Amino acid sequence: MYGEKAVELIRQLHRSPDGSLPPFNEDGIRQVLEEMRVLFEQNQADVNKTVDGAPGLFPGVQLRHAALERNKRCLLAYMFNRMERLRAMRWEFGSVLPPDIKYNLSEQEIQWFSRYNKSLAAYMRSIGGPSGGGLDLTQDLKPPKSLYIEVRCLMDHGEFETEDGTILLLKKDSQHFLQRSQCEHLIRQGVLEHIL
C-alpha cells in the first residue's frame, strides 16, 4: 500500500524513547521521495490521457493524489518532530550535545542546532537593555531560595573554575558549598547532586 514507507519513518520516531534521537533515516526518505516521484508521473500521464478523452481514469488519480499528500505530511512531520526534539535537547543537555546524539543528526540538523544556539544566546544577551548584561534563561528553573547550596559530586569531573577564580577539584563523593548560579547547570547534567 502507498504511504507505508512514510509511516514507518513516523513509527521509528514514535518508538524511540525520550532523550534520544534515532539516526536520520536518509535512505527511508529517499525511498519515499522516489515513491512520490512515480506517483506524480503516473498522475500526470493519466491526466493527459483524460484530457485527450480517455474515460474512467479519475478514481486512480484521486487515489494517487491522496497518497502524495499523505507522504508529504509524513515527511514534513518527520523533519518537524526531530527538530522539536532537538530544540528540547538544547534546554536539557545544554549547548553541547553528547557525541553519540550528534552522530545521529543530519548535516542540516547540525547547522540548525548551531543556529538555534546562536539565536538563543543573542536573545539572552539582549534582555535587560544594552548595558544590562543579559539574562540566562536556562538558569533558575525553580525559584532560588538561597545564594549558596551544598552539592555532592556523583562522578569525577576534573577541575572547575568558579567565577572568582578559585579552582576546585570535583572528585567523586566530595562535597562542596557553591554559588547556586554556578553549579545549577552541572546539577542538571547529573554531575552534581543538590543536598538539602
Place this chain on the structure above:
Amino acid sequence: MFAPCVKYPTRLRENYFSIDDILTTQEKVPCKFQSSVLGLGFLDPGAEGTDLAAGTAMELPYWLARALCSRKRRIVTVEMPKPYREGYRQILSADANVVDLHKLGPYYYAFGIYLQSFGQPDAGEISNTLLQTFSTRFRRIMDSAQNCLNEDTTAVTGKLDELERVLFRVGQEGLTAFHCWQSGQSAKIVPSTMVTNYRKRKRQDGD
C-alpha cells in the same frame, strides 16, 4: 518549567505534524470500491489483472478512505471497523472497565471520532458509546493514578488506550510532585529527565 518542551498539550491536540494523529489516521477501515480503478490492481494482493474492479472489498487506511469517500465523490463505500460495531458496543456498555482498549485499537477514542466524519447511520451511537466508555473508565484511571506511588503500573496501563495513558501519566506526575512538596524536596534542583534517561540507556549499552 520554562523549557519549551510542552509535551502533553501537543500530544492531545491534533495538528498536521502530530505523530499520534498520523498514526491514528493510519488505522484501517473496511471499504468497498464502487467504481473500478484502472491500473492499480496491485494494491489488492488477491486481485487478478491490472485494475481494481468495482465491488472489490479491501481494508484501506483512514486517510485514503477519507479521500475516496466524501459527499462529492463516492469511489468507495465505508463500513465501520469491528471494534465499533454493535457487538463491541454491547460489551463496552456492559462493563467498560474490564475491556482491553489498547487491543481494540491503540487510539480507540481518537479513531472513533474520526469515523464520525463518514456520516454512517450508527455514528450517533458510536459517539454515545465513546462518551459512556470514557466516563466509566476515567474514574478508575484517576483513582489508580492518584493511589499508586512508585509501583509497577504496567498491569494497569497495558489495557489503556493512548489518550488514557497520557491522562494516567499526568496523574502520576501530579502525585509525585505533591509528595515531593510534602517532604520538602520541591526546592531541590534535580537533573533533567532527558539527561537521566540518556545516562540510563548508556549504562545499559555498556553492560
